[in-house]
Amino acid sequence: MGRTQASNSSYQAAILLLTLTLILLALVLVHYFTDNLPFLRLLLLGANAGKSSETSRYSSESRCRRSEQKCDLFSGNWIPYRGGGPYYTNRSHCVIDGGQNCIKFGRRDTNFMKWRWKPDECELPLFDPVQFLELVRGKSMAFVGDSLSRNQFQSLGCLLSSVVHYENDSSMEEDESRFVQWFYKDYKFTLTHVHSEYLVKAQGVDPAPKKPIVLYLNDVDETWASVIRDFDYVIISSGHWYSKPLMYYEKGELVGCYQCNQTNVTDLTGYYGYRVAFETAFRALIDHRRSFKGKVFLRTISPSHFEFKDKGGRGFCPREQPYEKQEMSFDWYIGTYYMIQMEEFRKAQREARKKGLNFRLLDVTEAMRLRPDGHPNIYGLRPGQKIRSTDCLHWCLPGPIDTWNELLFQMLKNEKIAN
Template identity: 50%
Template sequence: MKSKVELLAGGKDILFKSLFFPILVLILITSLYFYLPHNLSSLMSDLDMRSNDSVPLNMKSTTATPLHASSNDSLSVSSEHKCNIFQGDWIPFPEGPYYTNETICVIDDRQNCMKFGRPDSNFMKWRWKPSECELTLFDAKRFLELVRGKTLAFVGDSLARNQMQSLVCLLASAANPVDVSTTTDTRFRRWLYTEYNFTIAALWSPHLVRTQYYGPEGNNANNLKLYLDEADEAWAEQTENVDIFIISASQWFFRPFIGYERGQIVGCHMCSERNIRNFSTCYGYRMAFRTAFKTFLSLKNYNNKLVFLRTFSPAHFENGDWDKGGSCERTKPFKKQEMQLEKYILDLYMTQVDEFKEVKKEGEKKGLRFRLLDTTRAMVLRPDGHPNHYGHWPQENKTLADCVHWCLPGPVDTWNEFLLHMLHMEEPTLTGKKLKKNDREN
């Protein structure tokens, strides 16, 4: 006859065996959830839950339009009614676009889709509709009045320049600027609207932090050192002289680089270096924004500055990566149930949001205003808005598709509709200074 000890041990063994496989299955399902693509509607629901208190601009009435709404804080919750302009859908807009590629404004050839023969124009005929309110049409004169006497700088990569070009084209219906750039490098272009004493500046800084090329190949984007705790002087030197910053960064963080902090190697991304730990894209991304935000917090004279974080802009390659024959052939927006969205977009978005939350708290203590310009939600639905193969003449025989940048005119114009809405909310406290004429030569 078995003893009580033997019976107890046998019972534990049976219990372990009976629970082992269900637990294993649960672990596998959980792992698949985090590593497989998500349906867009479920991912957006996840995004809403995780960033519920991080998205700006609540309104008091569903009938009020953004330019006449009020909000005490960009992360506040209205006691009467919540309306988030960044949650919504794209609706047909037959009156669009605001401008054409013949407008007197600068459209980079790579984004001038109609110039290079794009056969469809429906991508210009959609407008963002928030779920519970209206987003007022872009008013160029109103925008220029709000920024009179100020300097606005777009800091980031070519997508930051994409937004700047959109803004210049949108403002062309009210005024044309003078090119006051102090360098021939178009990545550091400056425009002055003399009647309004308003300057727009583009400050090229794709990683936001100091970078250095290494290796025998010279300026090879795949041989980079990133000093993750040192802000790039290309924009950091201008912090005292700019009133409104729009900070963004995205696709360059997918490339290989070696990361440094305090002058020492801390790891690398997508590199084959021995004895160096490999960290994720999100680590470098997080540190870059953290460093950028700390740069603003370290200012001695805030001058009531306004800093916008423009969130991640997704690419829409299908049937392969950018260098594997991928393209973006679609001609209308996605519905939320149609798309399988890679989880990395949510990860990068939430990395930005997490860093934003922290710096906003610190900024409030010091009188420095940080605001979230949340373009990600709207843009994941616009696979039709990229140049694809229409960013160059057909005879140039370029095989790579551009599913990263946005056609002009196109959905990127919505970013500046959002911006106008948010500037209106800040109107009581907007002040201005001029940008120094010492743009950094590259």
């Protein structure tokens, strides 16, 4: 009997210890996600979205940002804008790809242009093109990434078009689908887009590949890395291309694949390649041999909003106003990419500080999760296309993507004040 009671006591103690351990682990995970991954607050807020301002006070990320910027620019809500129309139109003298020229291709509702991003703890000032150009006078800025990077690049060009026009400084020998450079003579400011879907060396890149795209994950894409020393600001990004079938090489050896369906090849995820590619890209920016001395902004991943699938399996994005936060369900696909970005960014930021480099975060993920209304949907025609297809990935110009450059502008202003 004594042994049985002792055995039961030991069993109960073990169960209690296991329970306490699991509770402690859960608390640690919640603390990590809310403090280190601001976008993941959407999962925890849900119907309690009205408390987001209060919750964000306890984020160490927010505390850090407030010390630099007086408030967390990246946590907030979209509010109706009563101050007038957009900064520009599809008739302004600026470059808008047909795929994002929504009004030209028949979009009739204009409500998607009548919302502004409102941070929880402050106001986001309007974009001032003259002040922006003064901040970057005599400097150079490059957007490095895929077609969403070009989307932001063209947005900035349109925002500046009301006060100044550029000279096309792209070389005749260069493929303008891969490298575009504009020079604003009055301000001696150079604005560039360098196209790089994966940021690392890639072969067989195609929007609809018939066989897996080959990635050399340890080798940076020299299209952008070879010119990086010329820029004072680099806005770097990558994302949705990692959902395609991929073959992964590291140090010259095939290490695995994603969706390749090949025997004797290790099955890896798209997330695996994404993480290693960002390690490689950040390492190239920090590498002293490349002589880069500028500032780096990581623009976080923005979501797609395909819904209401048709028979062909594609979806549409017909909504005409933003989501409320309580309408949101958590997107683990985007959330995982975002988490990887944040983890690799923080590691790189620590290394960059040792070298005297400045890495900053342009966090658009939470804001854009709420904007299913901002995509072209069926109202666009991409270059080379004869028939329209649904686009719920890119963003109409003008549209909510202009907010990315409002945020960039505010960050540059805050840096100027801090210095």
